Ligand SMILES: Nc1ncnc2c1ncn2[C@@H]1O[C@H](COP(=O)(O)OP(=O)(O)OP(=O)(O)O)[C@@H](O)[C@H]1O
């Protein structure tokens with residue numbers, strides 16, 4: 264089929280145009296898409312119901328107490344009890360986790376990715392780290408009880424609690440999140456393109472100079488995001504703290520004592536407060552105070568996650 | 583600005599903590615002597631039995647079909663293949679008479695003397711200025727860094743395009759501009775030898791000519807090896823040309839071999855080997 268001037272007839276063109284227009288999705292694809300949507304919506308609605316339940320339970324507390332709930336400490340009376348002691352404990356634990364797990368985890372990841380030769384030894388270490396990340400947190404609690412509590416006591420930081428204090432808790436949590444910090448850091452380091460390393464070596468940089476000036480700055484956003492997310496995990500953990508002797512009942516924080524006494528004395532953390540309030544005999548604790556504490560905890564976690572997203576966007580790499 | 587006053591030429595001593603520097607011997611015409619070079623990637627024999635001398639203050643061109651091992655051989659001259667865990671180099675490569683793969687040679691020192699422009703532009707994710715300044719900075723350059731950056735960018739024919747945005751990310755540059763930035767980065771450290779892997783593959787004719795002029799200038803002081811797919815470029819700029827080809831061995835493996843190496847004029851007008859003739863006349867494959 265050719266037209267008068269020798270060009271092929273328009274038939275193939277029409278085929279292409281038809282094909283480009285498309286005919287929408289087939290029935291199978293539609294059903295599949297629908298099923299995915301239903302799965303997503305049901306997961307979301309369960310979360311929403313949970314959240315709504317907690318918030319509605321918490322509302323009376325915030326309405327009557329306002330910010331005072333956040334700013335007051337433990338108390339036996341539901342009218343005066345607040346979460347400040349828990350916030351103090353959680354923040355201290357978080358600070359210890361960052362101070363320990365971040366440098367050790369990043370250094371370990373750098374060694375694994377940039378220095379270790381490939382071989383069965385490296386593979387073994389890599390697999391072990393991944394397995395450690397999956398160990399239940401209660402096991403880390405036992406480790407903390409057996410090792411870190413006596414250790415803290417031995418080095419003179421035991422205080423009146425004989426090592427069952429926030430320092431031992433921070434160390435235990437740091438060890439708990441360490442494998443995750445290593446894994447996320449290693450992934451961020453691995454994502455740095457090899458061409459950037461070659462460029463660095465190509466102008467005569469040493470391995471350390473390449474890491475210091477190119478690999479680390481490029482991987483840092485990913486490392487920071489990972490670390491912030493693991494911090495959120497550490498803040499939410501309850502089980503290991505229960506094992507290593509966090510205070511689950513009322514205790515009077517010692518007044519007018521120094522920082523060291525505060526650090527080595529009894530302590531509690533936000534999720535532990537939720538736990539102990541839900542076991543109180545007075546119903547107000549379970550019905551209005553525990554939900555309010557959960558809201559505070561969720562607020563902290565959401566803020567951390569928001570910070571992670573912000574870090575990622577701010578340092579978005581352009582390669 | 584002349585290159586001589588950028589960085590005083592360091593004494594050539596590539597050895598880790600070596601205290602008896604081998605002075606560059608000026609009676610030796612070859613800067614590199616390659617003898618029986620074999621390169622493997624794991625079990626794959628990428629390049630087989632390459633023997634050639636690279637002359638001092640000359641431009642040597644590597645030509646040949648894709649995959650014949652030009653980049654692989656080039657990367658042996660600054661020990662870049664060390665970075666590929668599977669790569670293995672056999673045979674000898676001598677630089678100023680010293681065995682480059684000798685046990686006491688520090689690859690970092692090698693790369694400070696033998697600079698490289700890579701096949702694909704690979705600027706650092708940093709500012710244009712920092713890209714050029716990084717090499718001199720780690721080499722403890724103590725002269726006027728701004729002047730050095732300007733001189734390097736001018737030589738690479740990039741200065742006019744970037745002089746108002748030196749603090750911008752190198753990733754805002756076009757592909758061809760990035761390639762010229764990488765050239766500026768490589769010459770900023772005033773290396774003794776410059777390895778250029780298809781430095782003009784993403785450049786327009788004007789920038790290409792500018793780079794070829796740069797190579798002419800540089801060969802007064804440096805020795806240059808350039809990989810190129812552009813036959814005109816090879817015949818225009820180079821003094822000697824090496825033609826590599828792929829040979830299919832009995833086992834069905836494809837391995838790279840040096841087919842012919844001679845003065846550029848000779849290779850392009852009176853090739854000795856039929857494969858060379860086929861390739862340069864476009865009857866290849
Ligand atoms: N890192 C590597 N690992 C394994 N094989 C490789 C690696 N780099 C190159 N090769 C192989 O070695 C051979 C030579 O590659 P090389 O890059 O040196 O070719 P080339 O001549 O530079 O080609 P081109 O002109 O396309 O750049 C090819 O068969 C290639 O597949």
Ligand SMILES: [Mg+2]
Pocket residue numbers: 652653654701779809
């Ligand atoms: Mg190549």
